[in-house]
Amino acid sequence: MNFFLLCCIDALDSLAPISENRDNEEIGAIMNDKPDNSARPRKERILDAAEELIAHHGYDGVTLRQIANKADVDVALPSYHFGKKHDLFEAVFVRRAEVLNDLRLSALEACEEAAGPDGPTVEAIIEAFLRPMELPHEEDDEGWRNYLALVAYVNNSPVWARELMTRHFNPLIKRYIEALKRALPGAPEENIYWAYHYLSGSLTLTMARTGRLDILSHGLCSSEDFKTAYGRMIPFIAAGFRQICEPGK
Amino acid sequence: MNFFLLCCIDALDSLAPISENRDNEEIGAIMNDKPDNSARPRKERILDAAEELIAHHGYDGVTLRQIANKADVDVALPSYHFGKKHDLFEAVFVRRAEVLNDLRLSALEACEEAAGPDGPTVEAIIEAFLRPMELPHEEDDEGWRNYLALVAYVNNSPVWARELMTRHFNPLIKRYIEALKRALPGAPEENIYWAYHYLSGSLTLTMARTGRLDILSHGLCSSEDFKTAYGRMIPFIAAGFRQICEPGK
DNA sequence: AAAAAAATTCAACGATTGTTGAAGAATCCT
DNA sequence: AGGATTCTTCAACAATCGTTGAATTTTTTT
Numbered sequence: 001m002n003f004f005l006l007c008c009i010d011a012l013d014s015l016a017p018i019s020e021n022r023d024n025e026e027i028g029a030i031m032n033d034k035p036d037n038s039a040r041p042r043k044e045r046i047l048d049a050a051e052e053l054i055a056h057h058g059y060d061g062v063t064l065r066q067i068a069n070k071a072d073v074d075v076a077l078p079s080y081h082f083g084k085k086h087d088l089f090e091a092v093f094v095r096r097a098e099v100l101n102d103l104r105l106s107a108l109e110a111c112e113e114a115a116g117p118d119g120p121t122v123e124a125i126i127e128a129f130l131r132p133m134e135l136p137h138e139e140d141d142e143g144w145r146n147y148l149a150l151v152a153y154v155n156n157s158p159v160w161a162r163e164l165m166t167r168h169f170n171p172l173i174k175r176y177i178e179a180l181k182r183a184l185p186g187a188p189e190e191n192i193y194w195a196y197h198y199l200s201g202s203l204t205l206t207m208a209r210t211g212r213l214d215i216l217s218h219g220l221c222s223s224e225d226f227k228t229a230y231g232r233m234i235p236f237i238a239a240g241f242r243q244i245c246e247p248g249k
Numbered sequence: 250m251n252f253f254l255l256c257c258i259d260a261l262d263s264l265a266p267i268s269e270n271r272d273n274e275e276i277g278a279i280m281n282d283k284p285d286n287s288a289r290p291r292k293e294r295i296l297d298a299a300e301e302l303i304a305h306h307g308y309d310g311v312t313l314r315q316i317a318n319k320a321d322v323d324v325a326l327p328s329y330h331f332g333k334k335h336d337l338f339e340a341v342f343v344r345r346a347e348v349l350n351d352l353r354l355s356a357l358e359a360c361e362e363a364a365g366p367d368g369p370t371v372e373a374i375i376e377a378f379l380r381p382m383e384l385p386h387e388e389d390d391e392g393w394r395n396y397l398a399l400v401a402y403v404n405n406s407p408v409w410a411r412e413l414m415t416r417h418f419n420p421l422i423k424r425y426i427e428a429l430k431r432a433l434p435g436a437p438e439e440n441i442y443w444a445y446h447y448l449s450g451s452l453t454l455t456m457a458r459t460g461r462l463d464i465l466s467h468g469l470c471s472s473e474d475f476k477t478a479y480g481r482m483i484p485f486i487a488a489g490f491r492q493i494c495e496p497g498k
Numbered sequence: 499a500a501a502a503a504a505a506t507t508c509a510a511c512g513a514t515t516g517t518t519g520a521a522g523a524a525t526c527c528t
Numbered sequence: 529a530g531g532a533t534t535c536t537t538c539a540a541c542a543a544t545c546g547t548t549g550a551a552t553t554t555t556t557t558t
Contacts, residue, residue, distance in 0.1 A: 042535085056407055060309035064516060074537050079517060081535090149407065156405040158305055158398065161459035170465060177465075193466040194481040201454030202447035210410035216419060216426075217442040232443040232493055239492035240485035291505085313546060323507055328547060330505090505554065515544065524535070 045071040046078050048143055051092045055149035059089055059160075090164070093154065096147045097168045103132035104172055108179065119182040123238045129176055130203065130230045145209070152208035155200070180241070187245035195241045202233060294320040295327050297392055300341045304398035308338055308409075339413070342403065345396045346417045352381035353421055357428065368431040372487045378425055379452065379479045394458070401457035404449070429490070436494035444490045451482060 040048070049071035053062040064085060068075045082088035107128035111120045120128075133148060154160045173196070180192055209223045221228070289297070298319035302311040313334055317324045331337040356377035360369045369377075382397060403409045422445070429441055458472045470477070 058307050058309055058406070060307060061408075063514080065514085075516095076518080076538080077536065085516065152405060155461070156401060156454060156457050156459065157307070158457060158459050159310075161457075161461045162464065165459075165461060166464050173465065190466065190469045191481060193462060193470045194478070195485060196465075197454065197462045197470070197478075198447075198451035198482060198485055201452070202450035204454055205405060205446065205450030208405050208407060208410075210405065210407050210414075212404070212410045212414060213442060213446045215411065215415050216422065216445075217439065220439045221442045221446070229443070229446075232440060233447060235492050236444060236447055236489035239488040243484050243488035244481055312544080314544085324546095325508080325548080326506065334546065499558105501556105501558075503554100503556070505552105507552070508550090509548105511546105511548080513545080513547105516542100518539105518541080520538090522535105522537070524533105526533070527531090528529105 042071070042073050042077060043081050046073060046081060046088070047092050047095055048146075050078070050088055051143065051150055052146045054089065054092065055146045055153060058153060064088075092147075092150065093164055094168065096144070100132065101169070101172050103135070104129065105175070107132050108175060112179065119179065121238075122180065122183045122241050123234055125176060125179050125183060126199070126234050126237055126241075129199075130234060133203075133207070134226050134230050148207040149209055152204045152206075155204050156208070180245075184241065184245040186247040191244045192241075195237075195245060198240060199237045202237065206230075206233070291320070291322050291326060292330050295322060295330060295337070296341050296344055297395075299327070299337055300392065300399055301395045303338065303341065304395045304402060307402060313337075341396075341399065342413055343417065345393070349381065350418070350421050352384065353378065354424070356381050357424060361428065368428065370487075371429065371432045371490050372483055374425060374428050374432060375448070375483050375486055375490075378448075379483060382452075382456070383475050383479050397456040398458055401453045404453050405457075429494075433490065433494040435496040440493045441490075444486075444494060447489060448486045451486065455479075455482070 046067065050062070050067045053067055053070060064078050065075050067088075068078055071078075078085075078088055082091050108125070111124045111128045114120070115124065151165075155165050177192060177196060180196070181187065181189070184192065206223075206226070206229045211223050213221050213223055223229075295316065298316045299311070302316055302319060313327050314324050316337075317327055320327075327334075327337055331340050357374070360373045360377045363369070364373065400414075404414050426441060426445060429445070430436065430438070433441065455472075455475070455478045460472050462470050462472055472478075
């Protein structure tokens, strides 16, 4: 009863002059749609909220007020911490980009080391490219899932892809391309790029998690099932690479 | 001299009470960034403008005023012809959807007829799926190119994909899936759906024309080169299908 | 040619947008 | 403890958003 009363007060406190931040947040975290907002610092909460909303509705489909509301902070706080809206978007994008690049670089180096002097196979390289994206959300890390959907949104956008994606991801991708060239000696160079393009597309749609495949297959396949998605994808893409990149064919 | 004067008047006529629409438009079409707006009826001009702008900037990234401006019509006209903004968006999406479906259906039926009693091969089916998108813009039909970019945008969006894409494209896709099942007897059914998913992703990114591949390959490949994109894609995807759908492997 | 219908323009509405400066509260440093 | 710094709130700004009703022009019909 006492507990319930406090929650109702909390729900109406939009105009009450509050000065008890910590207590208020902890109570609000219990029965709100914004989970455990009290735990993380506000600056990261804003990034989390922006990440999720932009991944689902796009940059222009989300307002700073929606972001602030989901993060349970004041409207002015995103601007204070990140400046313009576009800067907030970049901050969201950059936050996990280096983490992902590091994971991928380690995976590539590991599979190169494990391989013989001829270098790793196509399958091993593609696996090193894909598995790092599976790892972060084996436990249900919704933040990482949202980020991957955001990357899919950016990578498919004619506006953002050239700037953001190229700047942050191309250097590492070029390393992967070099490894693929070694694994496919004699391949026409442009075909390697086309094959990577198809790989990128398949991966992008997977990360977007639109749920269309679920409907089409009547529940036989699930967009949320990353493990299966990547597991099938590796031999699929590798066979495609071999088909158009091996000179004998 | 006389010609140039008329153009200047035309450029300043935003507040002049005009009643000579036809003449005015023809003159304006010569030196404006909005080409041949006088030729097509206004209702289609609005669809064209919305198509191009939404394909490039997304639904929320475009205002009705921008659309009206590009179509060279009044701000209120889109609302008069199509109602709400969302209805205009759907009108754009639907306009060419049936045309595309018809092209694909004809292509599928043709290749089924050409094949023997065992039905067409995987390559033939995928070709029938892809080539209809190449045809409309072999001549530089920018309208069709914009539409395909719009479909890519929609198909990659968690918000729109389930509703619009499913409603307008799933029926025909199911026919293609059935043909693929025939071409790949004994294949695990879910793998067919996964393979189609990868195909859909590769196609989507190709239609989006982000220009990233151009940068990555230092101009070796071009996002605008649909012919090559589809030509390489068919054997690539077909090999992938065979890899994960043929029971022997 | 007059009347009816459709197409187009104009001006304006309330709502919402991103952003800011000043005021206030919390935290840190010495 | 107290001054400096950082963080957070509040209220408000001009600009722009989608949409609409009434007026006007153009086209179609009679």
